[in-house]
Amino acid sequence: MTKTLIRGNEALAEAAIRAGCKAFFGYPITPQNEIPDYMAYHLPLRGGVYLQAESEVSAINMVYGAAGTGTRVMTSSSSPGISLKQEGISYLAAGELPCVIVNVMRCGPGLGGIHPGQGDYFQAVKGGGHGDYRLLVLAPGSVQEMADLTTLAFDLADKWRNPVLILSDGILGQMMEPVEFSPEEGPLAMDKPWATTGAVNRKPNVINTLDIVPESLEKKNYALLAKYERIKREEIRWEEKKISDADLILVAYGTSARVARSAMDLARGKGLKVGLFRPISLFPFPYPQLKRLACRKRQFLVIEMSGGQMLEDVRLAVEGRSKVHFTNRLGGMVPTPQDVLETILKIREGGGPGENSF
C-alpha cells in the first residue's frame, strides 16, 4: 500500500468517503474548512451528496433526516459550531440514529480564537445537549488516525445505532503526514429495518424522540443507559508507551499526547522513568485501564489544552490511589515538550504543580 502525504482534515474526509459516507452537510468555520471543501469537490463525483447548510443548526438536522433513512452521513464543525449542533445531537442520540460528527476544536469560550484547543472535552463526553445521552467519542492523535478513526466511527455508529463524535483539534486538522488509507468499502450490507425509506411492503417506520408517558420514556431511558454500559465494556481504546517501569505516567489525548510523547522521550533521555497513557476513546473513557496503573508509588501528569477537563476523569479513574498533577496551555497556545519536561522535573523534585485545578 502506498502512503499519501495529506492534511489531517482531508485525510478524515477521504476516509469518510471510503467508509461509505454518502451525504455531508456542513457550514464554514475555521479550522475545519478543509473537510467540507474536500467533500464538496469529491463526494458528488463518488456517488454522494454534499450540501452547505444555512447554519450548523440546519446541518445537524439534515444529518438527522439523512441518518433516519439509514444512509451513512457526516457533518463537521469547530467548537462554536458544535455548540450550535447540540440540540440536534441530543435528538440524534435519542432517536438512536447512526452518524459521524467531527469537532476540529479551536479555543474558546465564546467566539474564542481559531487556534487549537481542547476545551470541548466536557461538552463531547459528558453530554453537551440536554438529557441523558452519550456519544461515542474518538480522539485521533495523528493524521493516520484522523483517517482510521473515521473509518471506525462509521462502523461504531451503525453497530451501536448512536452518533459518534471525532474530537480532533486545529493542529491535527491542519498538519500533513503520510497516510495509508483503507480500501473503499462496497455498498453497505448492513440491514437497517428501522430506517424511513418509504413503507414499501412493510408497516410504516417512525423516527421519533417524543414520549410523553413517563413510564414508557423511563423504560427507553434505561434501555439507552444499558446500551451505554455495553459500550463501556466493549469499546474502550487506548495506547500505552513505556508504562511498565514508569513511576510517572503522562496522560493526554490528541495534540497534547503528541507533545507528551516528545516530553516523555526528553525525560527518558535524562534517565527518568516516564511513560505515556493516551486515551483514544474518550467515551467510553479507559477508567479500568488507568485504575489498574494507579498505586502509591506512581504519579500521573495530565496535559491538556484546556482548564483541566479530562483531568477530572483521570482523578476519577485512579480513585485517589495516585497523585495526579496537571499542566496546560490555553487560548490557542500549545504546550511545548520543554514546558512539560520542566513540569516533570518539578514533580521529581517533589514540588510540581500538584493538583492544580481551576
Added chain:
Amino acid sequence: MPKGQVIIDSERCKECSLCLTVCPHDVLRISKTINANGYHPVEAALPENCTGCTLCAVICPDLVLTIKRLVPERT
C-alpha cells in the same frame, strides 16, 4: 328512500358541532348519549333527508363521518 347515508363513528366525535352548521338539510344533531371520552356525539336526527352531499364530512376534523350516496355528485 334517502339519497344519501351518513355513518357515524360516535366514539371519535368530540361534539364540535361543525357538521351541524354546514348540513343543508338538518340531518344531524347532537345526541343525548355520552361516548367514552365524555362527549355527546352527533347523531342522524333526520336520516331520510340526507343527500350524501358530504359537506358534514368535509368539515369534520375527526374522521367521524363516512358518507354513502346513490349517485355520486361530489367532484
Added chain:
Amino acid sequence: MRTVFKKPRAMTKRPMHYCPGCTHGIIHRLVGEAIDSLGILEETIGVASVGCSVFAYDYFNCDMQQAAHGRAPAVATGIKRVLPQRTVFTYQGDGDLASIGMAEIVHAAARGENITVIFVNNAIYGMTSGQMAPTSLIGQKTTTSPRGRSVKDAGYPIKICELLATLEGPSYLARVSSHDPRHILQAGRAIKKAFRMQKEKRGFALVEVLSTCSVNWGLTPRGAMEWLAENMIPTYPLGVYKDVTAKEGD
C-alpha cells in the same frame, strides 16, 4: 349505495388528540387525500414538527420522522437529498415555521428544495397554551400579548407566502383556508397540487392553510371559523402567490 367519503388510506385509524373543532384534523385529512389520490403512500416520508401537530407521526400511515422545533425543512432536506425519488413533506405550524424555523424554511425555499410544506397558520401558539405567534394579528390578545399585540412592542404579523414569493426557488406558493367546506375543498386541491409539483420535480411547494384555535382564541369551534374568515383573511389574503405552471395552463 356507494361510499363517497371515508377516511383516507394515508391516515391511520388512531383518534387524533386535537381539541374539539380544531382544523388540524381537517388539514391532516386533506394531506391524506392528496397522498391517496396521487397513489404515493408507499413512497412518502413525512416530517412532523413541534407544536400541536407534534404527534402527526401517529396519524399518517407512511414513514415519518419527528423533527426538532423549526427544523423540519432541514430534516426533510436531509431525507430528500439522499432519497430523491421519495416524496417528502413537512407539516408545520406558525410558531415552528415562521418563528424558530424561519431560517430553515427560507433557505429550503431559496434552494428550491423539492419538498412539499404544509404550513398551518392559526395565529397563535396552541400547544403551549396560547402565546403570541409571529403570525398573531395586530391587536390580538394572547397570553403573552394580554393587552393585544401592539406594533410598538411586537411588530407586524409575518406573511410567509408573500415573503417566500420574493425568492426564485419556490415552484408553488398558495394560501388557502379551512373555515368552510368550499374553502376546505379548495385547500385540498392546493395541497394535492403541492404534492404533484414535487412528483414533477418542480421544486419547493408550500401551502399555507389558515386555521383555527378555538380553545386559545376563547371561541366556540363555529365562532372560531367565523373569526378566521372575518379577521385572518383580511391580513392574510387567500390566493396563489407563485405557480411556475400557471403559464402552462395547469
